[in-house]
Amino acid sequence: MFAMKDRFSAPRLALAVAATLVLPLTAQASGRASGRYSKLDRVLREAAASPSPGPQRVIIQTRSAAERAALKKALLSHGDVVEAEHPSLNALTAVVHGEDLGALAADPTATVVSSDSDVSVTGVTPVKKTKAATARKNARGIQQLFETGRALPTSLRETLGVDRVAYTGAGIGVAIIDSGIDPNKDLADSISGFWDFTGGSSAPVAAYDDYGHGTHVAGLIASSGHLSKGEFRGVAPGVRLFGLKVLDGQGRGRSSDVLRAIDFVVANRNTKGIDVINLSLGHPILESAATDPLVLAIERAVRAGLVVVVAAGNVGTDRAGNAGYAGILSPGNAPSAITVGAVDTKNTAFHGDDRIAWFSSRGPTWYDGFAKPDVVAPGVGLVSDAARSSSLLNVFPQLVVTKSGKRFAMLSGTSMAAAVATGVASLAIEANRSAHPGGYPTPNTVKAMLQYSALPVLVSKKLDETDSLSQGTGELNAIGAVQLAEAINPRARLNEGWAQFFVPATFIGGVVEPWSQELIWGSELISNASVIATHSSIFENIVWGTLRADLDNIVWGTLADFDNIVWGTDAVWASHVVWGDRTVGMRLEGENIVWGTLCDAENIVWGTLSRGDFDNIVRGTALRTGGDLDNIVWGTLRDTENIVWGTVRDSENIVWGTSTTTTTVTTNGGR
Numbered sequence: 001m002f003a004m005k006d007r008f009s010a011p012r013l014a015l016a017v018a019a020t021l022v023l024p025l026t027a028q029a030s031g032r033a034s035g036r037y038s039k040l041d042r043v044l045r046e047a048a049a050s051p052s053p054g055p056q057r058v059i060i061q062t063r064s065a066a067e068r069a070a071l072k073k074a075l076l077s078h079g080d081v082v083e084a085e086h087p088s089l090n091a092l093t094a095v096v097h098g099e100d101l102g103a104l105a106a107d108p109t110a111t112v113v114s115s116d117s118d119v120s121v122t123g124v125t126p127v128k129k130t131k132a133a134t135a136r137k138n139a140r141g142i143q144q145l146f147e148t149g150r151a152l153p154t155s156l157r158e159t160l161g162v163d164r165v166a167y168t169g170a171g172i173g174v175a176i177i178d179s180g181i182d183p184n185k186d187l188a189d190s191i192s193g194f195w196d197f198t199g200g201s202s203a204p205v206a207a208y209d210d211y212g213h214g215t216h217v218a219g220l221i222a223s224s225g226h227l228s229k230g231e232f233r234g235v236a237p238g239v240r241l242f243g244l245k246v247l248d249g250q251g252r253g254r255s256s257d258v259l260r261a262i263d264f265v266v267a268n269r270n271t272k273g274i275d276v277i278n279l280s281l282g283h284p285i286l287e288s289a290a291t292d293p294l295v296l297a298i299e300r301a302v303r304a305g306l307v308v309v310v311a312a313g314n315v316g317t318d319r320a321g322n323a324g325y326a327g328i329l330s331p332g333n334a335p336s337a338i339t340v341g342a343v344d345t346k347n348t349a350f351h352g353d354d355r356i357a358w359f360s361s362r363g364p365t366w367y368d369g370f371a372k373p374d375v376v377a378p379g380v381g382l383v384s385d386a387a388r389s390s391s392l393l394n395v396f397p398q399l400v401v402t403k404s405g406k407r408f409a410m411l412s413g414t415s416m417a418a419a420v421a422t423g424v425a426s427l428a429i430e431a432n433r434s435a436h437p438g439g440y441p442t443p444n445t446v447k448a449m450l451q452y453s454a455l456p457v458l459v460s461k462k463l464d465e466t467d468s469l470s471q472g473t474g475e476l477n478a479i480g481a482v483q484l485a486e487a488i489n490p491r492a493r494l495n496e497g498w499a500q501f502f503v504p505a506t507f508i509g510g511v512v513e514p515w516s517q518e519l520i521w522g523s524e525l526i527s528n529a530s531v532i533a534t535h536s537s538i539f540e541n542i543v544w545g546t547l548r549a550d551l552d553n554i555v556w557g558t559l560a561d562f563d564n565i566v567w568g569t570d571a572v573w574a575s576h577v578v579w580g581d582r583t584v585g586m587r588l589e590g591e592n593i594v595w596g597t598l599c600d601a602e603n604i605v606w607g608t609l610s611r612g613d614f615d616n617i618v619r620g621t622a623l624r625t626g627g628d629l630d631n632i633v634w635g636t637l638r639d640t641e642n643i644v645w646g647t648v649r650d651s652e653n654i655v656w657g658t659s660t661t662t663t664t665v666t667t668n669g670g671r
Contacts, residue, residue, distance in 0.1 A: 053098025169236025178214030212390030219385030235423025280415035282329030342379025379417030453480030
């Protein structure tokens with residue numbers, strides 16, 4: 001049945017294509033070409049067009065369990081290998097003949113065909129701070145960036161203000177989907193379960209970590225500090241940890257295994273008591289969030305009540321050190337995830353010298369143009385637990401930090417920042433539950449708490465400005481997040497006031513720091529101090545950035561006063577959510593600028609980032625101007641000479657700027 005080239009005659013093939021379900025997004029908006037390969041993501045389209053594509057690992061989505069079963073039967077009869085099923089998405093993972101991709105795309109039972117992309121935390125060599133300029137020329141990694149340097153005692157907890165918080169994350173369950181957790185004396189008592197998803201398994205096993213990344217992440221979240229005599233204690237040492245190993249001993253894994261791990265957490269969240277998922281991994285965005293399997297899994301997890309924290313990625317500069325926009329990785333493009341970038345605190349508690357880490361990925365997201373990251377957190381030179389059988393430290397021994405005769409590891413990256421954010425989110429959840437017994441904050445409420453209480457980070461000492469596409473609403477503020485969590489009563493009825501009195505400022509580092517008092521909602525910046533005062537529908541379990549009273553047709557976008565919907569209706573998420581009317585990589589008729597000239601979005605935008613003209617990059621006003629609402633993604637680009645279209649060489653679609661006060665345009669690939 002599945003000799004796919006023979007499966008359909010020409011008339012039947014045309015009929016089969018006509019009978020397929022309309023894709024969630026228009027072809028151009030989703031990054032999927034129109035025509036024969038419209039269901040394939042960018043990598044698979046390239047494979048289908050090549051003369052000898054070879055076997056391809058794919059994740060195929062269908063409309064129903066019955067169609068999934070029929071497709072599985074057809075694949076097996078054709079000699080393909082079905083490696084996993086994903087009932088939550090009505091999808092399956094398979095290795096198929098590359099020459100059959102076109103016919104698979106035409107099969108009416110397959111609604112979306114995505115690559116089973118490799119996810120990774122590696123790809124960058126460790127560097128010394130004294131050689132930062134040279135390192136930036138070589139810093140191109142998928143997720144993990146390493147940096148050696150000197151650790152200062154308690155700098156992380158002091159910077160966050162955690163030692164002044166009366167909570168430890170007690171009673172909160174955190175699932176770490178990573179390379180594993182080493183059950184050392186800092187972490188063993190916190191581990192409540194461990195499962196190995198590598199190699200197609202999902203078996204419960206004794207906790208271990210043969211790479212080392214997951215242990216470092218776990219330590220930042222929950223280390224007891226026993227081995228370091230308290231110096232490297234985690235942000236929320238009272239949480240219970242659940243390890244789900246999806247990365248092998250080299251720090252690499254597959255999207256399908258991450259999908260299985262997320263589904264496992266969703267299915268077992270109540271029996272295990274899991275509240276938060278940490279995902280410090282990713283891969284380049286290859287399609288719209290509306291069809292990306294990892295994004296769909298995260299949105300399902302959030303709707304089930306789980307807070308999901310994701311690393312933004314380490315694609316913040318090109319080899320020449322130019323600032324890059326649109327470098328967010330998948331699944332950091334999930335609207336409802338808390339996507340976290342990294343900030344360099346200079347190892348001080350004073351926030352005035354904090355700057356966005358040069359490697360931290362900026363928004364907007366490719367294809368959809370979502371404003372990401374949501375917040376930033378410390379992510380440079382963080383010391384945490386080292387796995388005892390760590391291939392990472394064997395390859396890079398310079399990452400080792402010794403304290404009291406014990407080995408630790410110093411790493412940098414948005415992976416570390418996401419771990420810190422996971423700890424802060426856990427503190428906020430505990431604080432809210434303690435202050436309001438019987439109540440439970442939704443994931444959207446937790447996200448709003450972190451954004452609203454964040455501390456804005458300046459672009460530089462010279463520029464008294466902030467860039468929302470680099471930092472979201474600002475740097476995590478643990479003290480403020482906890483204070484706000486205590487003030488908000490999640491049991492309040494909709495449209496009633498739910499926030500008790502609080503002061504929107506935090507004394508930290510010897511200075512009173514005002515909160516951002518902002519939310520990034522979809523692609524808009526809501527600068528309205530009262531946005532958090534009322535229990536609005538936006539804090540319910542809907543896709544972040546959407547709002548309609550009836551959830552049958554949620555409109556994507558934003559609102560200025562919570563009464564009027566502001567966006568358009570060009571594309572649809574599944575059958576329920578209407579997205580905004582502007583997307584990266586889509587030709588917009590009648591607009592002042594065409595975002596991309598190819599429907600597969602393989603073009604990138606070259607521009608400049610200057611003090612005087614923030615419209616020369618892919619967004620409008622990214623500055624806090626004091627108004628209620630700023631569009632932080634789309635601008636009108638008054639000077640079209642500052643935009644040059646280029647092509648990507650390594651499948652990473654990035655918008656590069658020069659980060660100078662000039663209007664010089666980079667016209668090559670920046671590679």
